[in-house]
Amino acid sequence: MLLVVLEHDRGAMDEAAREALTFGRSLAAQMGMPLHAALIGDDDTDQVVEAGAFGAEAVYTVVNDALADFGPEAWGEATAELIRRLEPGAALAGGSERGNEVMAQAAARLDLPMVANCVDVQAGGETGEWTMTRQQWGGSLLEDARLVSERPLLTTGLHTVAAERAETAASPSVEAVEIDLDPLLTRTMVKDRVVLEAGVTLSTAPVVIGGGRGVGTAEAFAPLEELAAMLGGRVGCSRAVTNNGWRPHSDQIGQTGTRITPEVYIASGISGAIQHWVGAKASKRILAINTDPEANMVVRADWAVIADLHEVIPAIAEEIKRRRA
Amino acid sequence: MRILCCVKRVPAPGARINVTADGLAVDATHLGFATSPHEECGVEEAVQLVERHGGEVTVLTLGLPEAAEQLRYAASVGAHRGVLVATDGSAWDPQRTAAALTDAIRGLEASEGPFDLLVFGNESADSGGFQVGVRVAYALGRPIVNGVKGIEVDFEAGGGVVRARREIDGGFEVYELPMPAAVGVKEGINLPRYPTMRGRLASKKLEIAELASDAEPGGQSLVRLHRPRETVTETEILGNGPEAAAAVVDVLEELGVV
Secondary structure: OEEEEOOEEOOEEOHHHHHHHHHHHHHHHHHOOOEEEEEEOOOOHHHHHHHHHOOOOEEEEEOOHHHOOOOHHHHHHHHHHHHHHHOOOEEEEEEOHHHHHHHHHHHHHHOOOEEEEEEEEEOOOOOOEEEEEEEEHHHOEEEEEEEEOOOOEEEEEOOOOOOOOOOOOOOOEEEEOOOOOOHHHHHHOOOEEEEOOOOOOOOOOOEEEEEOHHHOOOHHHHHHHHHHHHOOOEEEEOHHHHHOOOOOHHHEEOOOOEOOOOOEEEEEOOOOOHHHHHHHOOOOEEEEEEOOOOOHHHHOOOEEEEOOHHHHHHHHHHHHHHHHO | OEEEEEEOEEEEOOOOOOEOOOOOOEOOOOOEEEEOHHHHHHHHHHHHHHHHHOOEEEEEEEEOHHHHHHHHHHHHOOOOEEEEEEOOOOOOOHHHHHHHHHHHHHHHHHHHOOOOEEEEEOOOOOOOOOOHHHHHHHHHOOOEEEEEEEEEEEOOHHHOEEEEEEEEOOEEEEEEEEOOEEEEEOOOOOOOOOOOHHHHHHHHOOOEEEEOOOOOOOOEEEEEEEOOOOOOOOOEEEEOOHHHHHHHHHHHHHOOOO
16 A cells, blocks of 8 residues: 555645645556555544545544644654554655655654655566656756665655546545554644734735845835735745845745745746746746846746836736726 | 754756756856755854854764865854765765764764754755754754744753744744754744854864764665756747736736736
């Protein structure tokens, strides 16, 4: 069986888990094995039903005081113990920050290799030698890798596969697995959460207005803010902007910032270096505003305006006001 | 307090990354090198913690002798000591890297006493294995949390704790790790300082301890690197000035976002 470890936040399934289930379904078919799923720290029916909708034929739940909230060590040990007992042909998680972290914890505990952020996997046959293609540089470069392991532990590159339900939903069997966890492992459990802003965030906004070095100053972001507010979106920025201290790092789009997935990304004054492109490329559509027609961002955009953003952004806001009036 | 930072030397790319003819490395002919961004912030954070609480920052890297440049850079912004685990420069897999770092840290701690905090980058900018810090911390029995974008050290609470903030959508989570502890930090935890002239001069005198490693290769190995197939996008030019606004709003209306 192929085991997919489901990422969730206090019972709400993460998109990365759906992506892993989708990827896992085709990998399980390739291996000629059924798809099973593991639910750590939750046994809620909603998640079981959803895993079934993605084709999981069995769901193992592990509920325990040490798993009352997320904690990488307890989740990693629970995952490792499930893998020891179930002996799956391979285990897979979504390549989100938590997904990679929990799988790394499990790999360390099992003393097995782990291959992060795979985009394509060829299961090993009798030889046990697997080959896979995985992301380097946040996906700007791909690595063909070879893996020799009795039990491959993998994650799927975030947003490299679109979550898709199975043609026919499965009604998974549910098995509650009792695992004794050392209370010491709760030393890394979440202690507290602080909510700074409610509503649409950079990673969930349907429209993102990005500003780069071309914006010039912190103050010059005001028209971008205004346009974003009119469209129910959020302002993001490039690494050059945060390095200059014009915006907080939480606004940064890129390999070391947020990966955005809006309906449309309006990238203004952004050249489109690798660092930024990695975070922007999952946008459904891109509109670039730049004075340089050869800029990487312009070349990769669906639409472009070759002009000064300081003139174009306010003009767009005016045009929207005029049409709404 | 005693802090150890692990850093990695990586190429500093712009708009495109090319691969060498044998497919085994990034073609760095026209590129500079830098400290992987998360780890550059890790060094800055360690230096700030020591400025606040006193102590010493040791920076550890694994690679060719050239990686000493990254240790000297760390010294130029305030780190005190540098340690290089020498390799042949080939791509070491995550298990082997973690084993070599674990051995090096064990050796340093045996001769000089334990580190209160181990600082790793959440993942390296290049190979991005997302596991070396976790493996080292597990091997040494230290608690570790990844994705850290804020650190406070409290020596008063329960024998000493590290309060770590981890960014989530619209806010952050708080963790409290008993020391000795480890963290995987992310860029944005601080804005790294630039070296001062005095720092640069001091870094030239940094004595770098060199260690060898007999760590065995793990199960994952590099076959070749290649660039992803590029989807060619036909870019429609909507205009060359503010008068393009009408065409832009037409597009936004078509997408249903106005």
